[in-house]
Amino acid sequence: MQVASSAAAPPDGSDAGEVIRWYRNKQGLTQHAAAALLSTNQSTLSKVEKGRQQLGLDELRSYAAKLEIPPERLGILPDNSADAIPEPATVSGSPGTARDSQERWKAIRAELNGNRAVLGDLASELYPKATRIGGSSVLTKPDWIPEEPVELKDLKLYWHAGEVRAPDITGGIKQTEATRPLTADGQRYPRYSRALRDLTRPKLLDNRVSYRILDVDWTRSSGQLGFAYTNYFETLDVCEAAAHEFTESWVQAQRKRPSMAHLPLRKAIADPFDLAARPLLPSINTLTIRRDPIEGHRIYLHRRDAKSVAVAGGMYHVAPAGVFQPAALNPAHQANDFSVWRNIQREYSEEFLGNPEHDGHSADPIDYENEEPFRSFRQARQVGDCRVWVTAVVLEPLTLWVELLTVAVWEAEVFDRVFAGMVDVNDEGDAVTANGGTPLDGIPFTANARERLQTEPLSPISRACLELAWTHRHNLLAS
Structure with missing residues (x-):
């Protein structure tokens, strides 16, 4: 079911000229009158309305305010980054x-x-x-779980x-x-x-x-x-x-x-499953499996440092994982990053390869087609060397945070090449390995390892990811 007033993606600012012209006409302003109001000239405004000249973020904010355009209609949103600056007083x-x-x-x-x-x-x-x-404590309901894992x-x-x-x-x-x-x-x-x-x-x-x-x-x-x-x-x-x-x-x-x-x-919070009652930003949690039918499949966990992260600190967690958000505030990012796969890719880049986190201030959208490591991720998925499924939507019971559970299965040879530079420590914590191995060694995806993890400080979300992957392992790991 889909709502009547819906779109494929959030506004990206690409139709800014049309929107500006519509609101100018709504107010009964000529281009000359509007240009004076906007502190520009008629020629520039004409180019903007025809899509021949792009506006920067500050200019879009100014146009929206002066022409009474809802900011979100232009793909511009409040910059709340100052909220994170401490106030010692x-x-x-x-x-x-x-x-x-x-x-x-x-x-x-x-x-x-x-x-x-x-x-x-x-x-x-x-x-x-x-x-x-399974044996996890996460909360869900029947219509939040597909009968079988759904390919991304x-x-x-x-x-x-x-x-x-x-x-x-x-x-x-x-x-x-x-x-x-x-x-x-x-x-x-x-x-x-x-x-x-x-x-x-x-x-x-x-x-x-x-x-x-x-x-x-x-x-x-x-x-x-x-x-x-x-x-x-x-x-x-x-x-x-x-x-x-x-x-x-x-x-x-x-x-x-x-x-x-x-x-x-x-x-x-009378009904924790009522998604409209409170603001819920989903986290995307991916259990990564290195598929190796000969020497054994491996999975990857991450110990989240409570001093580094605001949520799920102090626990073992599947990797990669991150909240669903665009890489930056600029309107062009809103639609470009409206993708579960692209969110997972950014987390792989940060958590597995140790690349800097996209901090929300970049002006240009990420080029997922040609920029590394995203190009390698995309190519692996295109040829079937990386396959991604969604297994459930759940609530973490302590916080009632909504979580999307996914599984990514990588062919061993490709995984080793793409993640050859895998780090053991990143900005959010450090890799968990069996018997003190390297980050690439991970943890065996076996019944014994699964049982052993029951005694470790594994997050409820990770337990659910692991249980669903184990339940559907024959389908997920089929050649």
Whole structure:
């Protein structure tokens, strides 16, 4: 099912001239009058409207403001990067209520990062009617899981082109107050992300424009996912606050599972599967399998450093993994990066090869066709040496963050060539290997290794990825 007002991708600014002309005419302005309003000349405006001259991001913002054009119609969105800049004045340095509040918050945050796997299993018990995957504690429901893994080429993404209802559950509602400490002046932090930024800022923290998931629809061999805009902090402000609330109640209950009665934010999220009720930015989690029928298949995990990442720190996690967002704010990136495969490629580049993270400030879109390592990734997939499937959409039980589970199977010879420079440490953590091997060695994809991982601090999402891959291993690993 697809909404009536939808498009194949978000606006990329390519029709900016047509949009500007339409809104100019709507206001009854001639080109000369509009040019004066825009502090330009008629000749330049004519070229812009005909698509013969492109506008920069600042110029697009100016045109939108002066002609009363909704910014998102031109593919331009608010630059929220300043949200991640710490404000030292909010941190209390003097004894008193504010400092006590902040120290307590930091202590609970440390408990959260040190016990995410255990806490996730306990939080899952609050949802007895939800569907589980294998021995994992992730939450899902039957129509979020395809009958068989769906090849990525058969997954269609679409964009909600019309107005999308604002979520009811946000990081500023009353039920989040207990998760937000006091600032130095005695006022409560307005959002969880602001406290995280100032008190225990991880190395990687940026409030980027992101894709908000609104619809999930599977058939037997294909699927559709619908999206609109959100940003990273909007999701973090609800999801990490829910995890913080659970952790604090767990500590107060002598490390026993708290009841829903003591979790006002979680209780306010009446239906965790209602994608419209809160801003949900999906993470894309890929279990990578190096296919080698002779010497044995291998999988790859990553230990996420709690000092570097805001979410899932301190746990073993499938690699690569990352939230679904464009590489940068520029309008040209919005449609160019609206692709699950391209998101996975960027994470491979960063997590496996140690390349710098795309920080959101590039002006030019990534050339996935010709730029390395993306060219090699694309070629491997084109000839069938890399095959990618989607296995489920799920919720991580502690944060209620929505997650897309995928599996990428690489032929051993191609994998070794493409990832010859695989790093053991990157910006988010370090590679997990069996018996102290090299990063390329990974972990055996065997029944014994699967059983051993049950005793490791494996994230609930990774357990689900592993269980689904194991269940469907014969199809996934077929030649």
